[in-house]
Amino acid sequence: MAKRVVLLVGTKKGLYTLRSDADRKKWTQDGPYSAPAPIHHATYDPRDGSMYAAINMTWGGSRIDYSRDMGKTWEKSKNPAFPEGSDRTFSQTWHIEPGHVKTPNVVWAGTEPAALWKSEDRGETWQLNKALDDQPSRAKWVPGFGGMGLHSIAIDADDPNKMQVGISVGGVYTSTDGGASWVQDNAQTGGKEDRPDVFYCIHKLLAHPKVSGVRFMRVHVDVFWREPGETTWRNRTEGLPTNFGFAAAMHPRDRATAYAIPLHDTERTAVAPGIAVYETNDRGATWKRNDKGLPPGARLESVREGMHTDLLDPLGVYFGTANGDVWASRDEGKTWEAAARYLPYVTSVHAATIE
Amino acid sequence: MTETVRRARVKVLLHGAYRGFADGARDVTLEATTLREALEALVQAHPSLKERMRDEHGRLRRHLSLFVNEEDSRFLGGEDTKLSDGDIVHVIPALSGG
Numbered sequence: 001m002a003k004r005v006v007l008l009v010g011t012k013k014g015l016y017t018l019r020s021d022a023d024r025k026k027w028t029q030d031g032p033y034s035a036p037a038p039i040h041h042a043t044y045d046p047r048d049g050s051m052y053a054a055i056n057m058t059w060g061g062s063r064i065d066y067s068r069d070m071g072k073t074w075e076k077s078k079n080p081a082f083p084e085g086s087d088r089t090f091s092q093t094w095h096i097e098p099g100h101v102k103t104p105n106v107v108w109a110g111t112e113p114a115a116l117w118k119s120e121d122r123g124e125t126w127q128l129n130k131a132l133d134d135q136p137s138r139a140k141w142v143p144g145f146g147g148m149g150l151h152s153i154a155i156d157a158d159d160p161n162k163m164q165v166g167i168s169v170g171g172v173y174t175s176t177d178g179g180a181s182w183v184q185d186n187a188q189t190g191g192k193e194d195r196p197d198v199f200y201c202i203h204k205l206l207a208h209p210k211v212s213g214v215r216f217m218r219v220h221v222d223v224f225w226r227e228p229g230e231t232t233w234r235n236r237t238e239g240l241p242t243n244f245g246f247a248a249a250m251h252p253r254d255r256a257t258a259y260a261i262p263l264h265d266t267e268r269t270a271v272a273p274g275i276a277v278y279e280t281n282d283r284g285a286t287w288k289r290n291d292k293g294l295p296p297g298a299r300l301e302s303v304r305e306g307m308h309t310d311l312l313d314p315l316g317v318y319f320g321t322a323n324g325d326v327w328a329s330r331d332e333g334k335t336w337e338a339a340a341r342y343l344p345y346v347t348s349v350h351a352a353t354i355e
Numbered sequence: 356m357t358e359t360v361r362r363a364r365v366k367v368l369l370h371g372a373y374r375g376f377a378d379g380a381r382d383v384t385l386e387a388t389t390l391r392e393a394l395e396a397l398v399q400a401h402p403s404l405k406e407r408m409r410d411e412h413g414r415l416r417r418h419l420s421l422f423v424n425e426e427d428s429r430f431l432g433g434e435d436t437k438l439s440d441g442d443i444v445h446v447i448p449a450l451s452g453g
Contacts, residue, residue, distance in 0.1 A: 059372040059448035060407035061416045076403075081411030089410045 003355055005310045006070070007318055007339065008051065009326055010039030010348035015053055017071055018339050024316050024330045027339045033074065034065070041305045044352030045098035045107070045122075051352075052107065052123055054093035062092045064109060066123045070354075080109065080117045080126040088113045095305065096123070097153035100160030110150030114141055114167045118179065129179050132165065137184060141170035144201050144220075151304060154207035154215060164215065166202030172217070172233075188224065190235035204248045204304055211255040216284070218248050223260060225284040236284025241271055247307035247319055251332070256283045259309075259317060259333055261302045268301055275300040277307075277319065279333050293336035294327065305348030312353060320346025362386035363438040367397050371448040373408075377401040390421060391434035393444050408446075420447040 007018040007027070014032025037057035044051050051067040053074070065074040082088045092112045099106030109117040109126060116129040132138075141148060152166030161178040164185060174185040186199055201220035208214035213228025222243045224233035237243045244265035251257035260278050264271050275298045276291035301322040310316035317329040324343040327336045367383045374381055383400050387393035398405045409415055421428040422445040428436050438444070 057372075058418045060376050060419075061410065063406070076406075079406050079411065084412070086412075089412060089414075 003312060003353060005312070005316060006044070006352040006354060007326065007328075008042040008044060008053075008071075008348070008350040008352065009320055009340065009343065009346055010042045010053070010305065010350075011320075011324070011344040011346050012038045013344035015039045015042055015055075015071075016340070016343055018326060020339075022312060024310075024312070024328060027328075029340055030071075032344075033071065039347060040093060041095050041348045041350075043096050043098065043350045046352070047098060047101055047104055048122065049354075050098075050122060052096040052098075054096055054109075056092040062090065064093055064096065064123060064126070075124075077119070077123050078125045080111055080115070080128070082113075082115070082128065088115075092147070092149070094149035094151040095153060097155065100155050103160045106160075108153045108155075110153055110165065112147050112149035114138075114148050114150040114170055116150055116153070116165055116179065131175075131180055132173060132182050135173070135182060135184075138170070141167060144168040152202060152205035152217075154205050156207055156212050157210050157214075158212040162212075164205055164207070166205035166217070167200075168203065169201040169220075171200040172202060172205060185231075187232040188235060189232045203246050206248060206250050206258075208250050208255055209252050214250075214255050216248060216250050216258045218245055218260065220244070221265070223248075223284060225258075227283070234284075236280070239280075239285075239287035240278055241289075244268075246304040247302040249307045249309050249317060251315060252309060252311055253313070253315075254281070257281045257332075258284065259307065260287075261307065261319060263301060267299075269299040270301070271299075272297070274298045275302075275321070277317065277329070277333050277336070290329075290333050290336070292334065293329075300325070303347060305350075306346060308349050308351045310351040310353045316351060318349050318351050320349040322346065360388050362388050362392075363440045363442060365393060365438050365440075365442040365444055367393060367444045367446060369446050373404070373446045373448065376407040377404050387438055389434065389438060390423065390428055390432075390436040390444065393438060394421075394434070397446070418449040420449040421445065422447065 003022045009016040014035030016031035018027040040054040042053040053065045056062040064077045095110040097108040107119040107123045117126040154164040156162035172185040173182040203218040205217045215226040217224045222237040225236045242262040245263045247261045249259045278287045307319040315332040317333040326340040328339040385396040
């Protein structure tokens with residue numbers, strides 16, 4: 001059967017979908033679903049074709065919706081709920097991560113206030129991961145510029161028991177027993193930044209989908225790489241024009257390739273000469289700029305969930321911007337075309353490759 | 356001797372997003388002595404409203420305005436506001452958000 005690509009595009013005013021065949025030249029746009037609710041993140045679960053959306057609505061409170069029919073209809077899950085007596089209240093969902101293929105009904109969610117939630121019924125109900133919640137170090141978690149959320153859930157390619165979470169601002173935690181216990185995991189090598197706090201402001205943490213133990217991470221300052229067997233985070237920022245940014249992606253087949261969009265660290269937009277996607281093919285040792293087809297000089301911004309790849313060959317890479325564009329590359333990030341323009345502020349892009 | 360409190364017959368009008376949360380229902384007629392009881396009866400009639408009106412600790416969500424007739428319930432007595440026959444309770448998405 002011919003493959004196709006569906007981009008789930010979360011915006012500040014609802015969820016859009018862009019659909020294309022394997023050529024990825026023409027995109028059909030649908031939506032919005034659930035406008036005017038901000039969609040912090042939307043994702044596709046290739047294990048069963050479900051879709052999940054983090055709907056952080058002002059009226060009626062935030063919720064997680066799921067679809068079992070490729071977005072034609074949606075159901076509301078039962079909200080994550082802090083226990084009775086807790087001083088915290090579920091506020092927003094920051095990230096939804098389908099579980100490992102070996103745990104078919106498991107889906108994970110990260111929220112604000114920062115907490116990890118596990119569903120064992122494909123997103124219909126959620127249980128608080130108490131092992132992480134009971135960490136004494138949680139007392140030191142603080143809000144970042146955008147709030148205090150758990151936004152990265154990196155599940156190892158081979159072993160569902162091995163996972164990391166990234167918290168802003170709380171650092172990285174690693175589990176090797178499926179979340180039953182956690183350790184802080186913030187040791188770095190090669191770092192130049194001497195501020196004591198920035199390494200704890202995780203911006204995006206990714207696990208390679210095919211190679212066990214490979215990780216790529218953006219922190220408030222700098223980017224980091226980890227190879228199998230390593231226990232520290234290796235600073236790999238040299239070669240990038242700035243050490244700040246949010247959007248990041250890994251090549252699903254090439255274990256040494258990743259993508260990042262550098263931003264100015266206070267203005268939070270692309271620096272001169274404009275928006276570009278930087279690519280490494282050697283685990284971050286060197287970076288090259290890709291901007292062909294992107295608007296020259298554009299001071300655009302792509303946020304944490306704003307970049308993703310499909311699974312086709314050559315690889316499709318996609319990112320969305322705060323001014324409502326979705327940009328697509330059909331040649332592994334070398335050149336770019338607009339897949340959509342004039343959407344509301346794009347908060348997330350997720351590429352679903354459908355068989 | 357225990358005094359029996361007679362429940363008032365009131366109409367609850369759902370506005371905006373709250374109609375959608377109640378599967379399109381526009382109004383519910385019910386009996387209640389206080390605003391709190393009216394909201395409980397409303398949720399009994401439309402259980403899908405439960406999580407949309409209160410957080411996990413039972414607190415009314417922000418950005419939810421409740422009026423009794425023309426008056427904002429915050430200035431009447433909050434959820435303890437006493438209701439009378441013929442009152443209209445408005446469930447409104449607050450003028451907020453963006």
